[in-house]
Amino acid sequence: MDCKYFGKCASCTLYDKTYEEQLEYKKQREKNRFSDFEIPNIEIIKSEEKHFRTRAEFRIWKNFDDENNPTISYAMNDFNKNSLEIDSCQIVSESIFNLMPKLLERIKNNEELKFKLFAVEFLNSTIDDMLVTLIYHKKLEESWLQEAKELEKELNIKIIGRSRKQKEVLSEDFINETLIIQDKPFYFQYKEGGFTQPNTNVNVKMIEWVLRNIEKSEKDLCELYCGGGNFTIPLSQKFNKVLATEISKTSIKSALTNCSLNNISNIDFIRMSAEEFVEALESKREFRRLKDIDLKMYNFDTIFVDPPRAGLDDTTRALSKQFETIIYISCNPETLHRDLKELTKTHKIINYALFDQFSYTEHIESGVILNKI
């Protein structure tokens, strides 16, 4: 990649490789890691080589310009964890890339916006909605609000100001997204603070990979770690009913909105940790959150899990083994490998794919579909 910070900035740790080389390195590494399982074929889903991240976070670095006046720039860590001033980033979406210098220039020249600013987060959609969160070490007063509102109008973006125990939403705290999945549009709202997949293009390919590799079922789907319904909503077409759970309140709110944006009525979303859900399903504990849901009404044949890096806990792993089909999306091949050791005692791996969602880093997303032996 023709990035001038390549080899200095620690966000792209595989800086000494071309796109194809870094992908080949990760593919071989995973092939070796999973060589103790019978895997029919590894599908490789590539990313764009540049401008693929639709969310990004930068720190703000304070320094002095040529005339010794205090100024600011964006910063990331270098390989020694020192701050590295940067003026652009090649892996963020083109819209974030183009906005970064304009935003900084405007903030630099405005004391109210600049003072005690220490980080900036960008969240962008492919239909060009942009949310910028400015994070401060100061209380945000009316004078800040006025200046930030001007900035919002001028740059045609949505701004949120954050400080300790303070969140100022100037217009909206979400962006709108339309994903074209298997030639059909799906509508989403991504809320600030809720989980979103960072590489939108690869995300669409992940959803399409799952849809392509499962049959339409007369039965029901159980989903854990559902976020804002990213997989749930497109997958609901393949099942009679869906029960989807997630720990984050913000994500469950988004999921409910996303359901109505797509006129979908066969999904129940519940805010519940995976561990709690196992207890509910096994009738070990009663939950008020489930008072309107009769778990016995479901006739599940498939479980879909997309856990955080820690993977599945013991009870969720044991629960998963009870389903005919397991669809497992993982952002950490180490914990996926650990979990598959247990899951393959009862299930056989039918499909396996690597999604290069985090290009130029050591990370890789995997997808595995297993059927009961």
Ligand SMILES: C[S@@+](CC[C@H](N)C(=O)[O-])C[C@H]1O[C@@H](n2cnc3c(N)ncnc32)[C@H](O)[C@@H]1O
């Ligand atoms: C990797 S994200 C996947 C989200 C969603 N599938 C998507 O594609 O956007 C993992 C999700 O698990 C949720 N989570 C983390 N720990 C959890 C737990 N113990 N129980 C249930 N959900 C949890 C997080 O809030 C996050 O939304």
